[in-house]
Amino acid sequence: MSTEASIRADDTRAEARALSTAATTAGHAPSIHNTQPWRWRLTSNELNLYLDHSRGAEVTDPHSRLAILSCGAALHHALVSLTADGWHTILARMPDPAHPDHLARLRLDHRIPVSLEARRHRQTIRLRHTDRRPTAGTTTDADELNAIVAVVKSAGAGLHILRPDQVLELASAADQAQRAENADITWQTEVNYWTGGTRPLGSGIPDAAIPDQDAQTTVPGRDFGHHGDLPISTAHENAATFAILYGPEDGEVDWLRAGEALSAAWLTATELGLSVLPLSATIEVAVTRERIRHLLAGLGHPHLVLRITTGDPAGTAAPHTPRLPADQVIERF
Numbered sequence: 001m002s003t004e005a006s007i008r009a010d011d012t013r014a015e016a017r018a019l020s021t022a023a024t025t026a027g028h029a030p031s032i033h034n035t036q037p038w039r040w041r042l043t044s045n046e047l048n049l050y051l052d053h054s055r056g057a058e059v060t061d062p063h064s065r066l067a068i069l070s071c072g073a074a075l076h077h078a079l080v081s082l083t084a085d086g087w088h089t090i091l092a093r094m095p096d097p098a099h100p101d102h103l104a105r106l107r108l109d110h111r112i113p114v115s116l117e118a119r120r121h122r123q124t125i126r127l128r129h130t131d132r133r134p135t136a137g138t139t140t141d142a143d144e145l146n147a148i149v150a151v152v153k154s155a156g157a158g159l160h161i162l163r164p165d166q167v168l169e170l171a172s173a174a175d176q177a178q179r180a181e182n183a184d185i186t187w188q189t190e191v192n193y194w195t196g197g198t199r200p201l202g203s204g205i206p207d208a209a210i211p212d213q214d215a216q217t218t219v220p221g222r223d224f225g226h227h228g229d230l231p232i233s234t235a236h237e238n239a240a241t242f243a244i245l246y247g248p249e250d251g252e253v254d255w256l257r258a259g260e261a262l263s264a265a266w267l268t269a270t271e272l273g274l275s276v277l278p279l280s281a282t283i284e285v286a287v288t289r290e291r292i293r294h295l296l297a298g299l300g301h302p303h304l305v306l307r308i309t310t311g312d313p314a315g316t317a318a319p320h321t322p323r324l325p326a327d328q329v330i331e332r333f
């Protein structure tokens, strides 16, 4: 083989490796009920992201808004990985209008210098996790919140930090949403499936990540229908910040972008030592989604509520949830 041909072969192998690492790294993304509703198709020079309806939460999320948002987080994780490997990529969102489940196509464009920050960002993907424990710690620093708002904006979405009076309205809406869901037997069955023993291995929320008692909070967290094994403090959570992740419109591509922004915000928060908890019940129920939209006062459409807290002072991390084996979410061609 000529030197030129051998260099080309090395380049091709490096590209395939970077794409494969990106798809694997994306598997660590957060998702509604840890359903991991994504499927990657990997060729030697392209990565394609599809919504996988077979792992959807049909009752909680009939229009797939939260599933697509979860896929957006996975897409952002993949982009972070490719940047950490020194690639500038060409991203097409919803590249094929005839196939709306084809959410994104990623192609490698050209090499870029690798920064330490990009490498650190990829490492943060493995550290990020959902922590449902209430913390009675200190309020979040305004500069740190501004840093999160800025990354959300650069990801094409917005983050509205709620004032104390708006938090009370959020609490009331969250309570209304949870009561509506609890009254629906099909909803209860679905939550039991994703938090119980029969879900596919490597998905769903284990008891180890569910609080062992009701938390003392103003805004109620998700009622999973049972207590788990996660020890939590009995102190009242009074220092949390609540925010609404929003976008200009309310369609599939906006949900995808919101997921990218969620990932960007969460990775930045993790690096700042902050904890993020998505709260989606008010978004799942149409009437409470409308109440949350009013809180935005014309800024846009709500996609997710976030609780942001200072990290646990004891430094005892809540456990990580499992993930599906890579061969169940990545198809190689």
Ligand SMILES: Cc1cc2nc3c(=O)[nH]c(=O)nc-3n(C[C@H](O)[C@H](O)[C@H](O)COP(=O)(O)O)c2cc1C
Binding pocket: 028, 029, 030, 031, 032, 033, 034, 066, 067, 069, 070, 073, 128, 129, 130, 131, 132, 204, 205, 221, 222, 277, 278, 279, 280, 281, 304, 320, 321
């Ligand atoms: C769109 C979306 C909505 C979510 N909604 C909630 C929620 O309402 N309550 C909750 O406790 N966790 C919620 N989560 C967190 C997921 O349950 C969590 O990401 C998943 O179990 C994987 O765990 P990990 O984030 O620790 O990796 C949500 C996550 C996403 C991406």
